[in-house]
Amino acid sequence: MQKKMTGKRNIQWNDMGIILTLVAMIVIFSVFTKSFFSLRNFTNVARQISVTGICAVGMTMVILTGGIDLSIGSLIGLTSALAAVMMSNGCPIILAVLAALAVGVIVGFFNATCINYLYIPPMITTLAMMISLRGAVYLITGGMPIYGIPEQFKVLGQGSIGALPISTIIMVIVFIFGYIVLGRTPFGRHIYGIGGSAETARLSGVNVKRVLYKMYMLVGLLGALAGLILTSRVNSGQPSSGDGYEMDIITAVVLGGVSVSGGEGKLGKVIIGVIFMGVLANGMMMMNINEYWQRVVKGLVLLAAVAVDIRAKNKAKAV
Amino acid sequence: MRMDQPILELRSITKKYPGVVALDDVSLSFYRGEVHAIVGENGAGKSTFIKVITGAIQPTKGEIWFEGKKLENNNPQKALEMGISAIYQELNLLKDLTVAENIFYNRYIYKHGLIDYRAIEEESHKVLERLGVKIDPKTLVKNLSVGYQQLVEIAKSLSRTVKVLILDEPSAPLTNNELKYLFDIVEAMRKENMAIIYISHRLEEVFRLCDKVSVFRDGHYIQTMHVKDTNKTELIRLMVNRELNESFPALHTSRGEKVLEVKNLSTSLLKDISFSAYRGERLGFAGLVGAGRTETARAVFGADKIKSGEILIDGKRMKIDSPSDAIKCGIVYLSEDRKQLGLFLNMSIADNILFSYLPKLRNKFGIISKGKASSVCDAQIQNLAIKTPSAQQLVRNLSGGNQQKVVLAKWMLMNCDVIFFDEPTRGIDVGAKQEIYKLMNQLAEEGKAVVMISSEMQELLGMSDRIIVMHEGKIVGELSHEQATQEEVLRLASGV
Numbered sequence: 044m045q046k047k048m049t050g051k052r053n054i055q056w057n058d059m060g061i062i063l064t065l066v067a068m069i070v071i072f073s074v075f076t077k078s079f080f081s082l083r084n085f086t087n088v089a090r091q092i093s094v095t096g097i098c099a100v101g102m103t104m105v106i107l108t109g110g111i112d113l114s115i116g117s118l119i120g121l122t123s124a125l126a127a128v129m130m131s132n133g134c135p136i137i138l139a140v141l142a143a144l145a146v147g148v149i150v151g152f153f154n155a156t157c158i159n160y161l162y163i164p165p166m167i168t169t170l171a172m173m174i175s176l177r178g179a180v181y182l183i184t185g186g187m188p189i190y191g192i193p194e195q196f197k198v199l200g201q202g203s204i205g206a207l208p209i210s211t212i213i214m215v216i217v218f219i220f221g222y223i224v225l226g227r228t229p230f231g232r233h234i235y236g237i238g239g240s241a242e243t244a245r246l247s248g249v250n251v252k253r254v255l256y257k258m259y260m261l262v263g264l265l266g267a268l269a270g271l272i273l274t275s276r277v278n279s280g281q282p283s284s285g286d287g288y289e290m291d292i293i294t295a296v297v298l299g300g301v302s303v304s305g306g307e308g309k310l311g312k313v314i315i316g317v318i319f320m321g322v323l324a325n326g327m328m329m330m331n332i333n334e335y336w337q338r339v340v341k342g343l344v345l346l347a348a349v350a351v352d353i354r355a356k357n358k359a360k361a362v
Numbered sequence: 363m364r365m366d367q368p369i370l371e372l373r374s375i376t377k378k379y380p381g382v383v384a385l386d387d388v389s390l391s392f393y394r395g396e397v398h399a400i401v402g403e404n405g406a407g408k409s410t411f412i413k414v415i416t417g418a419i420q421p422t423k424g425e426i427w428f429e430g431k432k433l434e435n436n437n438p439q440k441a442l443e444m445g446i447s448a449i450y451q452e453l454n455l456l457k458d459l460t461v462a463e464n465i466f467y468n469r470y471i472y473k474h475g476l477i478d479y480r481a482i483e484e485e486s487h488k489v490l491e492r493l494g495v496k497i498d499p500k501t502l503v504k505n506l507s508v509g510y511q512q513l514v515e516i517a518k519s520l521s522r523t524v525k526v527l528i529l530d531e532p533s534a535p536l537t538n539n540e541l542k543y544l545f546d547i548v549e550a551m552r553k554e555n556m557a558i559i560y561i562s563h564r565l566e567e568v569f570r571l572c573d574k575v576s577v578f579r580d581g582h583y584i585q586t587m588h589v590k591d592t593n594k595t596e597l598i599r600l601m602v603n604r605e606l607n608e609s610f611p612a613l614h615t616s617r618g619e620k621v622l623e624v625k626n627l628s629t630s631l632l633k634d635i636s637f638s639a640y641r642g643e644r645l646g647f648a649g650l651v652g653a654g655r656t657e658t659a660r661a662v663f664g665a666d667k668i669k670s671g672e673i674l675i676d677g678k679r680m681k682i683d684s685p686s687d688a689i690k691c692g693i694v695y696l697s698e699d700r701k702q703l704g705l706f707l708n709m710s711i712a713d714n715i716l717f718s719y720l721p722k723l724r725n726k727f728g729i730i731s732k733g734k735a736s737s738v739c740d741a742q743i744q745n746l747a748i749k750t751p752s753a754q755q756l757v758r759n760l761s762g763g764n765q766q767k768v769v770l771a772k773w774m775l776m777n778c779d780v781i782f783f784d785e786p787t788r789g790i791d792v793g794a795k796q797e798i799y800k801l802m803n804q805l806a807e808e809g810k811a812v813v814m815i816s817s818e819m820q821e822l823l824g825m826s827d828r829i830i831v832m833h834e835g836k837i838v839g840e841l842s843h844e845q846a847t848q849e850e851v852l853r854l855a856s857g858v
Contacts, residue, residue, distance in 0.1 A: 223729060227729045227730045227732075228720075228724070228728060228729060228730060229720035229721045229723075229724065229730065232713065232716075232717065232720055232730075233717075233720070235706075235709065235713070236706055236709070236713075236717055239706035239707070239708055239709055240702065240703070240705075240706055242702070242703055243702070243703055243704060243705065243706055244706075244717075245665075245684070245685060246663075246665055246685050246695065246697065246703055246704070247685070247717050247718045247772065248685050248686040248688075248689040248690075248718045248776075249686065249717075249718070250684070250686055306706070306708055306709070307708055
């Protein structure tokens, strides 16, 4: 009993740790820049995090199963480019949207097939997809930005209801959806089980392959949704759209306390990780820290987040 | 030192673990030029004994004397340096390296600060020659058969000075041809005046190869004899000759209809397995480790691929390709490896109990109904008397007995007809064992077929209405409760 108590306290300290760091960061940025602490900027951050936030829901599921998805940034780029090219060529918005969502699902299906039947580890499967899909983005766009997006499409990434950006509302809905799926459906509970022990899940009568198929397809769908929002926000299809997003997303999820070894973590805390990454990027930009330094910092944040997770794990084991 | 002095002497070795005495006051001596067999049932204490000699574990009490000197603070490195070398059933080779690299791993011969591959290959060649085996030292280990890999393992240990060679179940993975090699090597090592400790389930090897044989039972040393003065029947009698004093709850039902029938089941390990299980009956599976009992259960449960054979439920042929299929047919399996294969240790009791049942708890929106989930879960916790403050407790924090009840609770929700218990009371304390036995009886009384795999002879005899005995992937006998005696079970299990 005693042991359990100490374990609990550790976890709570970790949760408080990220929140305190977030608050400290906000204070620092507010002190050192003029424009950081303003409603306008906060709305801006809320808009910026919607793309990574939506993908973080999918990434949480993948990491819970003990996998990882490196292809998500390239998928954002691909679906964004595809929708932009279609719309700029006069294709109806609805068709472009459906095509982008379909591509997301197909990529997820392909990832799951490689993992389920070719037994390629998720990291390698999605690394390969990350490279190939980025190639596809350049092929579709010819390496040039695509403009000529219809006005009506802007509402997705630029519109607001009151002070709330529509894209942020979509992200919140996705989070609520993810929360219910993970906590209250057999599919979600089986995701946790697979991460805990895939063999135990199989011996409990779960069709592990089918769960992974469903999950990667859902992840692809969310990636496509994020890609569409990004297209709408920047009002164009950029060949480098989504480049490096996978790392921000993974960092946000791990900061949110999802264990990189799978099976443990809560979506409710992942939203904090997403906000953390959003504030960090926005604040550094406001402070005019150059982009190269920003990358150095983000890398270190990922290392720190994983180190905290592993340290908590080892402690739990030692107890 | 005189040759008739023992090279290795163990005096009053005792090893206690919390709640168990693995070795109780064992004294035994080993001599040069002698092959000394150690026999005993599963869990007799043979492995613990070996580990004490090699320094892998420290005895709670007792002394080890080596070459007339008391051995203090034994550890694996020290034992190895003094010439005590053990070869275990699980090979310890780096499969992507060559034979020579494995033999000299970490003891490379250097020239100009770099590894001198030619020298280690030549030295390896010499060692292999001494063993009389033709293996090219440049071959990658992964390209050798398991038998040859084992010879490499032996060569690896012989490349040092070895005075005591311990072979733990060396013959288990070998084919008949490879077996001959092994025997020749043991013969050769005996001539080199080595003391050899030979542990084997196979009694015929003891009589063919060894000079002396010592019997262990339940952590006790029983007796040492010259092989020429004894026979298989006597050995078996000594191995099992224990008083049956544990009591088991009585079963208040009689055998009902046949529910499961397995016909000519074969896998890569199993040969032509056929048996039936009946409602209201407790069927025991006996056999030594590696006889194929767990494999049989896993094959029926759809966890492993089967090559051929049929599984019938209530006389109907069923297609079982996965555990999910088996569960739909009413067959469930409680693994012997509860922690790795039966439970999600980092998840709650509720998550574990409901894991397979979740789809049935959905409301019309596809969402799990919280109220239904907790009432189902609480009912199971109460039915099986799982001791816990709450259903949200992590399974990791439960005792072995309560963990086993959690697994059972999961399966009882699935409406099963046939329940395979694989070592149901392993790692469970005495009081909780009785509870598990009562639950097993309760299931049989409810008209389910209870199938139990057990390596504990008392449990097997006490809790089975019928016993099937397996040996090396085959069913070698079936005994009714009345026919089943310790000797008879072990005789069949030893393939005698």
